Amino acid sequence: MKLATYKDGSRDGQLVVVSRDLASAHYATGIADRLQQALDDWNFISPQLQDLYETLNGGKSRHAFPFDPKQCMAPLPRACQWADGSAYINHVELVRLARNAKVPDNYYTEPLMYQGGSDDFLGPCDAAPFVTEEWGIDFEAEVAVVTADIPMTTTPEQALDGIRLVMLANDWSLRHLIPDELAKSFGFFQSKPATAFSPVAVTLDELGDAWKDGKLHLTMQSQWNGRTVGMCDAGQEMTFHFGQLIAHICKTRNVRAGSIVGSGTVSNRAVEKDGKKEWVKGYSCIAEKRAIETIQDGKPSTDYMKFGDTIKIEMKGQGGQSVFGAIEQSVVKYGK
C-alpha cells in the first residue's frame, strides 16, 4: 500500500492512504491519525489500512479525494531517527579520486553512516530554505526505508524483515561547510540541513521484483532546473544493502519503529567507450558531477545551486508509473 501525510497545521499531520496510481487518497481517520502511530502498532493497524487501500484502488471509497502532493508533509514529518548511509561506494571513490585521496580499505567492508537530524523534515514540495548560496547548496537523491523495532545484534538478513516502508529522500547538503566539519571529526552537522522526503511511502509488496536482496532495482531520476541530470540505477551498484545498513546500527543498540535509514547518494560507475571513461547515467548530486569534471579537466566547472533553482527527484516503476510521487523543491533564501 501507499501512505502519505497531509498538512493539517499540526506537527505530525494527518495520515492518508493513497491509491496505487497516486490519483486519489482517503483519510485514515478511525484507523490511525499519524503514520508513527501505525508504525508503533503495525501488526494491528496495517491490515486495516490495507483494507482501505484496496477499497480505494477499486474506486469504491465514498470519501476519496484527488491526491495532491503539494498538500503533503514528509510521510514522517519528524522521526525518532534518521540514519543515513553512504552505500554506493562509487560515489565515495569519485569524490576521493577527484582530490587524489585513497579510499580506506574498510570502506569496502563496512558501511559509512552518519546520524542526521530528524526533528524538522521538509515535505516533498516544500521550498528548501538556506541562509546563503555561499555554502554550496546541493541536492542528494537517495532511497530510504522506514523500520519496525529491530533489536541489537540483528543480522543483515534478519534486518530485511524489519523494513516496513520505502520512500525517496532529498538529503540537502551544504558542500562548503563539509571540509571543516569533517576535519573536526565529529561528523556532519551544520552541513546537513533539513531533509525532504517523497509524497508517499510504500510497502515492499508494491515494488514487486524491483525489490530484491535488500535493494531497489529502479532508476533514480533527477531533474535540475527541468533538465535531466541523473538516470541512476539504484540497485545493481549498491555496495551495502539495506539489511546491512540497519545491522550496522544494530551492532551496539536497538533500532526502534519509525527509524528512517537512507542509502546515501545513488551513484553508478563510468563505462569505457573508445578507451575513455563516460559517466552515462549522470549524477544524483552535484558534488559528483564536479568530481568527474575535476578528474577530467583538473577543475570543476558546474556550480552548486542558486536561489530559484529547482530539483525534481522521482522513480518510475516497471510499468512507467511514478512509484513514490515526485520530490519537487525550489531553493529559496531563508526568511524571504
Added chain:
Amino acid sequence: MKLATYKDGSRDGQLVVVSRDLASAHYATGIADRLQQALDDWNFISPQLQDLYETLNGGKSRHAFPFDPKQCMAPLPRACQWADGSAYINHVELVRLARNAKVPDNYYTEPLMYQGGSDDFLGPCDAAPFVTEEWGIDFEAEVAVVTADIPMTTTPEQALDGIRLVMLANDWSLRHLIPDELAKSFGFFQSKPATAFSPVAVTLDELGDAWKDGKLHLTMQSQWNGRTVGMCDAGQEMTFHFGQLIAHICKTRNVRAGSIVGSGTVSNRAVEKDGKKEWVKGYSCIAEKRAIETIQDGKPSTDYMKFGDTIKIEMKGQGGQSVFGAIEQSVVKYGK
C-alpha cells in the same frame, strides 16, 4: 516544576508531575499524557501542569503517590533530536594532551557537536546492556536541556529563551570503537549506544541562581561502584553555554520542540599544588581519568567498566537536596 515519565508498557510512557522534594508524584492525566505533547503545546499545557505541581507541593493532591525513580523511563523516552556538544574544552584538551595531539584553534571558537540516536533512550535506573566488555564501556555525566521551537539563525542569547527543561544525561560511550569511527570522518555512530537520562526534568525557575548565563552552576557527582570519582563543577568551566550550543544547530536549520541538547562530559581543570598538577575535582568519564594517568605515568592504569559495575550520577541543589533524582545504572551483558 519537575516532570517525569512513568513506565506503563507504552513507548512514550505516562507523564507525571513530581514534587520539588522528589517524594511524591501525580499523573498528569487530563492535562497531557506524554511529555512530548506538553512540549508541543507548552504555552497552553504548562500552566496547568504548574498548577498541579503547586497543589502537589502543598500536600493537597488527592491522588498523589510516592515517587519511585525505578518506575521512570527517560523524561522523553524517544525524541526527535539528541544533539550532544563537547562544551567543556578541558575534556578535549586532556584527551588530546594524553596522545600528544594539539587542540585545533577552532575548538575554542565554535562548539563541537555530534548528532546522537534518539529512538531508544534508557530510563534512569534501567540496566545498560552491552554485547562485550571489549568495546571499552564508559559513562559520561552531562547536563542536557530540552528545547522549544527555535528558528534557524537564532542567536545564542535568543536561544536561551527556548530552553524549557533541564535534566542529567549518562551518554554511554564505547571507547575502543571510537578511533576507527572518527578515522572514517562520519562521526560517532556505533560508539554511542543508548543514552540514559535522570528521573526528572525541571524548569529553569527550579534552579534559582544556579542557572546563570546559560550554564548550570552545580556539582556533577559521579559514583562508580559506590566510590565517588567526580565532584565536577558544571558551571564555571563550561566553554560554550547552552545558548551557544543551540545556536550552533540553528545556523543551518530549525530546532523543533522536544529537541535534547547535551553539554558533553562535565570537566574541570587541574589545580597547581607544589608545582604539580592535581585534578582535585575528579572525573565525569573514565576516558578522562585514563588521559590524566597517561599524562602522569605514560600509560593508563584504570580499566573501563565491567559487567556488574554500577554508576550513579546526581546533582544536589544549594540546599543539599537532589535536583533531578539520580541516574543509577548497572552494566549488563546484552541478552542475559
